[in-house]
Amino acid sequence: MKAIEIKARTDKNGNLSISEKLNLANKEVRVLILVEEEEDIDENSWLKALSKNPSFDFLSEPRQDIYTTKHGRPFND
Numbered sequence: 001m002k003a004i005e006i007k008a009r010t011d012k013n014g015n016l017s018i019s020e021k022l023n024l025a026n027k028e029v030r031v032l033i034l035v036e037e038e039e040d041i042d043e044n045s046w047l048k049a050l051s052k053n054p055s056f057d058f059l060s061e062p063r064q065d066i067y068t069t070k071h072g073r074p075f076n077d
Contacts, residue, residue: 008018022029050056058064 004022006018006020006022008016008020010016016031016033
């Protein structure tokens with residue numbers, strides 16, 4: 001598979017506009033879009049995303065409640 005990189009812009013509505021000619025007519029293509037990641041994600045956004053992630057649903061099952069407040073020692077910092 002050949003990779004083609006094309007620089008493009010989005011308009012004010014978020015529509016992608018490619019102004020390059022691909023020399024491909026009547027072909028099905030796949031488009032790979034890479035977006036720069038934010039450098040810092042604030043802690044509240046991170047915690048909110050984690051709390052809604054279904055990957056952690058198993059933690060609310062009663063069989064996961066294996067520890068009580070009597071386990072371990074208090075941590076005083």
